[in-house]
Amino acid sequence: xxxxVNGSKRSSKASPETxxxxxxxxxxxLTGTKYGCGEGQCGACTVLLDGKAVRSCRTPINTxxxxxxxxxxxxxVKGKLHPxxxxxxxxxxxxxxxxxSGMVMSTVALLNQNPKPTESQIIDFMNGNICRCGTYPRxxxxxxxxxx
Ligand code: FES
Numbered sequence: 001x002x003x004x005v006n007g008s009k010r011s012s013k014a015s016p017e018t019x020x021x022x023x024x025x026x027x028x029x030l031t032g033t034k035y036g037c038g039e040g041q042c043g044a045c046t047v048l049l050d051g052k053a054v055r056s057c058r059t060p061i062n063t064x065x066x067x068x069x070x071x072x073x074x075x076x077v078k079g080k081l082h083p084x085x086x087x088x089x090x091x092x093x094x095x096x097x098x099x100x101s102g103m104v105m106s107t108v109a110l111l112n113q114n115p116k117p118t119e120s121q122i123i124d125f126m127n128g129n130i131c132r133c134g135t136y137p138r139x140x141x142x143x144x145x146x147x148x
Pocket of ligand 1: 034055058
């Protein structure tokens with residue numbers, strides 16, 4: 001089936017119930033989206049679907065007809081990082097970096113729907129994204145920076 005990924009039509013040969021995460025990583029070679037738990041619990045696999053955050057590990061491709069999928073690879077425009085990526089770099093958020101892609105994508109989704117979130121709204125929205133290194137305070141700082 002055809003999928004619209006980062007503004008380009010991509011054709012997948014996978015069966016309809018295959019997860020978007022598998023298709024992105026294994027078929028399209030978009031490995032910026034990470035496999036964490038595979039059960040919708042960690043947020044490492046977060047991508048945008050029509051601008052909203054979804055867990056790609058729990059999203060079968062047969063639900064995606066006509067929808068616009070954005071992965072971390074799609075945030076950069078003409079060699080320029082997205083302001084959220086710039087803010088995360090400026091604050092030097094990450095340690096191991098495994099959660100980075102999901103954190104950034106969730107942040108973009110948050111700021112799409114609420115450009116000036118309060119700290120409690122940030123914490124509430126980002127609650128489902130897990131960072132095993134515990135960089136949460138810096139993540140909140142970076143989101144405030146991106147929203148400023
Ligand atoms: Fe999808 Fe953990 S890998 S939520």
